[in-house]
Amino acid sequence: MSHTLLQRPAWYVIGPLMGLIVIAAFALLNERVGVIGGFSDVVERLTGRRSVLGWKAWFVFGIVGGALVFRLLAGGATVRHGHHFSWLTRELSGGSGGLVAGGVLLVAGVLIGFGSKTASGCTSGNGLGGCSTGSPGSLVATGTFMAVAIAVSFLIRAVT
Amino acid sequence: MNRARLASVLLGIGFGFLLSWAHFVDPDQIRRMLLLQEPYMWEFFAAAVVVGFVGIRLMRRARVRSLLTGEPVRWSVAKPERRHVVGAAIFGVGWAVSDVCPGPVAAQIGQGIVWSLPLIAGVAIGVALHFRREEGSAPAREPESRGPAPLKAGTPLPASSAD
Numbered sequence: 061m062s063h064t065l066l067q068r069p070a071w072y073v074i075g076p077l078m079g080l081i082v083i084a085a086f087a088l089l090n091e092r093v094g095v096i097g098g099f100s101d102v103v104e105r106l107t108g109r110r111s112v113l114g115w116k117a118w119f120v121f122g123i124v125g126g127a128l129v130f131r132l133l134a135g136g137a138t139v140r141h142g143h144h145f146s147w148l149t150r151e152l153s154g155g156s157g158g159l160v161a162g163g164v165l166l167v168a169g170v171l172i173g174f175g176s177k178t179a180s181g182c183t184s185g186n187g188l189g190g191c192s193t194g195s196p197g198s199l200v201a202t203g204t205f206m207a208v209a210i211a212v213s214f215l216i217r218a219v220t
Numbered sequence: 221m222n223r224a225r226l227a228s229v230l231l232g233i234g235f236g237f238l239l240s241w242a243h244f245v246d247p248d249q250i251r252r253m254l255l256l257q258e259p260y261m262w263e264f265f266a267a268a269v270v271v272g273f274v275g276i277r278l279m280r281r282a283r284v285r286s287l288l289t290g291e292p293v294r295w296s297v298a299k300p301e302r303r304h305v306v307g308a309a310i311f312g313v314g315w316a317v318s319d320v321c322p323g324p325v326a327a328q329i330g331q332g333i334v335w336s337l338p339l340i341a342g343v344a345i346g347v348a349l350h351f352r353r354e355e356g357s358a359p360a361r362e363p364e365s366r367g368p369a370p371l372k373a374g375t376p377l378p379a380s381s382a383d
């Protein structure tokens with residue numbers, strides 16, 4: 061079981077399964093999936109902007125739970141680079157490097173939160189959900205974040 | 221826990237499990253995709269959107285009603301606005317630097333990956349900054365996302381943010 065789970069499935073298996081989640085969200089709740097909206101619900105609740113957590117907050121709690129279930133079934137995490145996380149923590153390893161990497165990740169998180177809220181969706185909301193509905197705004201947002209992320213990734217590789 | 225919350229949690233469990241199984245919680249895999257070194261995630265994304273795109277249209281055509289709200293399956297679409305480009309560009313920079321986006325960061329927390337903690341703190345700060353900025357420039361663009369969220373009329377579903 062665990063061996064099977066730690067091998068990623070073919071794209072033509074996992075892609076349609078994820079498409080089924082998009083369909084199920086409409087079939088059950090008549091809603092477009094979205095993750096940043098769940099984070100937003102929690103922030104709004106904590107800052108007194110809303111009195112009840114929206115359904116997306118519960119969806120995000122489920123994501124945390126689903127990943128925990130996966131780890132328990134698979135017997136390991138799907139990030140296994142020792143104590144490293146990404147190119148960032150490898151570049152900034154040693155001494156106070158870890159602290160700097162944490163700071164850069166914090167700033168990256170701010171950009172992710174601010175940017176995806178401004179665009180009304182992240183890779184899930186605009187990407188999976190919004191593109192499935194064919195929303196022109198989501199298609200533009202998805203094309204933009206993918207193009208920018210590709211360009212910035214090449215830039216990072218060029219300077220590191 | 222009411223049925224809508226339970227359904228939301230179950231959907232999330234499926235989502236988080238799939239993100240984990242497909243290794244989308246691994247920043248190195250996201251980086252290989254963004255450096256166009258492997259097609260896996262592009263193929264995944266295209267397959268997911270095609271299935272979702274066709275599936276929800278078939279439900280709409282068959283006049284399927286949503287199980288928990290009782291409403292016919294429907295959705296609204298947004299015209300492209302400046303915020304879609306500007307917001308997505310800012311998000312894209314954060315995504316490329318961290319190689320993580322909001323779904324995977326939640327899954328990383330569930331898998332116990334501690335490097336996701338500064339990221340998730342940053343995401344919360346970014347969302348709060350968005351609200352500060354929006355509330356500073358009246359009138360607000362998304363009034364429905366402000367103030368206590370009412371329950372949707374006639375449904376057990378607590379309304380969420382539009383994103």
